[in-house]
Amino acid sequence: MTEIALPQSFDSTCSPGDNALIAAYLEGNEHAFEILVKRYQGKLISYLNMIVRDREVAVDLAQEAFIRVYRNARHYRGEYQFSTWLYRIGTNLAIDEMRRRTRSGRFFTQNVLNWLRPGETPPVTPDVRDSPDRTLGRKEQMTRLQKAISSLPEKYRLAFILREVQEFSYEEAAGILKVSPGTAKSRVHRAKSLLREKLAGVL
Amino acid sequence: MNCRELEKLLLDDLRAADRSAAREHLEKCPACDALRRELQALRELSGMLQTDAEAPDEFTAQVVTRVRAGSNHESNRRLTTAAAGVLVISGVLLWTAVSETGNTQEDPVEIDRALPDAAAEFDMNEPPVQLLLETPSESEYILEVPSRIKIHRQELHDEFYLTQVSH
Numbered sequence: 260m261t262e263i264a265l266p267q268s269f270d271s272t273c274s275p276g277d278n279a280l281i282a283a284y285l286e287g288n289e290h291a292f293e294i295l296v297k298r299y300q301g302k303l304i305s306y307l308n309m310i311v312r313d314r315e316v317a318v319d320l321a322q323e324a325f326i327r328v329y330r331n332a333r334h335y336r337g338e339y340q341f342s343t344w345l346y347r348i349g350t351n352l353a354i355d356e357m358r359r360r361t362r363s364g365r366f367f368t369q370n371v372l373n374w375l376r377p378g379e380t381p382p383v384t385p386d387v388r389d390s391p392d393r394t395l396g397r398k399e400q401m402t403r404l405q406k407a408i409s410s411l412p413e414k415y416r417l418a419f420i421l422r423e424v425q426e427f428s429y430e431e432a433a434g435i436l437k438v439s440p441g442t443a444k445s446r447v448h449r450a451k452s453l454l455r456e457k458l459a460g461v462l
Numbered sequence: 463m464n465c466r467e468l469e470k471l472l473l474d475d476l477r478a479a480d481r482s483a484a485r486e487h488l489e490k491c492p493a494c495d496a497l498r499r500e501l502q503a504l505r506e507l508s509g510m511l512q513t514d515a516e517a518p519d520e521f522t523a524q525v526v527t528r529v530r531a532g533s534n535h536e537s538n539r540r541l542t543t544a545a546a547g548v549l550v551i552s553g554v555l556l557w558t559a560v561s562e563t564g565n566t567q568e569d570p571v572e573i574d575r576a577l578p579d580a581a582a583e584f585d586m587n588e589p590p591v592q593l594l595l596e597t598p599s600e601s602e603y604i605l606e607v608p609s610r611i612k613i614h615r616q617e618l619h620d621e622f623y624l625t626q627v628s629h
Contacts, residue, residue, distance in 0.1 A: 289526075296525055300517040308515060318518060322525050329529045397510075404507050423508040448473040455500050462503040 277341035281332055292332075296325050299342065302425065303349055309420050310353040312409060320356060324349040343434040346427075350417060350435055357413070400461055407457040411450055418446035419454070463487045468494050472501050 275283070275291075277298075283291035300321060307324075308317035327348050328335075335344060408416060414436075421432040422443070433443035455462065463483045468491075471480050488495045518524075 293522055293526065296522045300521050301514040304517055305513050305515040309511070314515075317515075318521065321517075322521065322528060325525045326529050329525075397507075400507055401510065404504075404511070419508075423505065424511050425513055426509075444474070448470075451473055451501060451504060454504060455497075458500075458504070462500040462507075 278337045281335055281337075281341060285332055292329060295328075295341070299345060300325075303345065306346065306420065306425055307349055307353050309408070309424065310350075310417070311356050316356060320349060320352045323352055339434050340431065342427075343431055346421070346425075346435045347437065354413070403458060403461050404454075407454050410457065411453055415446050415450035415453060418443055419450035422447045423451075465491060465494055469497060472498055475505075 275294075277295065280291040280295050284295070303321045303324060304314070304317050307320050308314050311317055311320065324345060328345055335341070408419065411419065417436060418432060421427045421435060422429065427435065429440045429444050429447070432447075433440040436443060438446075463486070465487075468484055468487050471477075471484060472494075476484055488498060
């Protein structure tokens with residue numbers, strides 16, 4: 260691994276790359292690891308929440324993913340992006356959680372309904388340009404989109420979320436899912452086709 | 463360009479090089495134009511889904527606390543997990559061994575002492591079956607048991623996964 264010297268403290272002008280932070284952490288700079296956590300915590304929680312549909316569980320799984328990164332950092336050789344590695348760990352944890360629920364008899368649809376409590380709407384970036392009528396319609400669309408995504412088969416759902424929501428490239432999504440880029444692409448296509456069917460009249 | 467080709471391009475996020483040919487087809491084909499609008503709407507909606515949640519204030523601190531606690535107790539935790547796994551399996555083997563040999567035991571027998579006695583009841587030259595035991599902490603163990611032993615999964619705690627991997 261390339262050795263990169265980092266200052267002990269980081270100011271706002273210093274934005275080291277992920278691999279540099281890993282290298283610094285392995286050299287004994289624990290602050291570097293904290294920076295990595297802060298850099299990815301929000302995105303990872305969002306991603307995991309879209310899969311497991313339970314924010315508390317998503318937070319717990321995200322913490323577990325970072326703990327595994329911490330423990331296994333010495334094995335990371337930088338042959339793929341750090342985010343690929345982190346998200347792969349998170350994805351596996353989420354998949355295990357879903358399978359554990361299936362064994363325990365819990366169903367995801369219940370979690371989706373619980374998540375959407377009366378009066379609550381899915382988190383949406385507000386668009387102040389919309390008229391109130393259009394905004395109301397858009398909220399309903401978002402609700403239905405969330406439900407439709409949750410109802411997709413796992414392999415299509417993961418590929419779609421990574422590519423279309425988290426905006427990874429096909430190559431990055433393929434690395435996370437440990438499939439070929441072609442397979443990742445075909446899964447995203449299939450997800451889009453299924454979502455079109457499920458959201459007929461909504462889009 | 464036909465409808466099938468255009469659908470493939472649209473699903474793949476139309477590239478600049480294909481737009482001219484696509485535009486020509488879209489002007490003549492209402493069905494494909496509807497497809498284009500639906501996929502565009504899907505993309506816009508998906509882009510509005512939250513991608514960067516607000517983590518709890520203490521998230522980073524909790525991660526650091528857990529990793530520090532874990533590094534001090536990691537080896538003990540693995541031993542504990544291994545021991546728990548062995549105890550669970552021992553319990554199952556005891557139950558099965560008792561059932562198959564027809565013995566009845568009126569008094570409860572301690573699990574960790576019972577296994578050697580149970581194993582002695584079987585011919586260890588029989589071809590073993592390999593079982594993969596996965597524990598809640600993601601540790602994995604390969605167990606080799608005589609093929610006549612039937613592991614009853616309901617005896618295991620829900621969080622242990624047991625899979626037969628070979629005959």
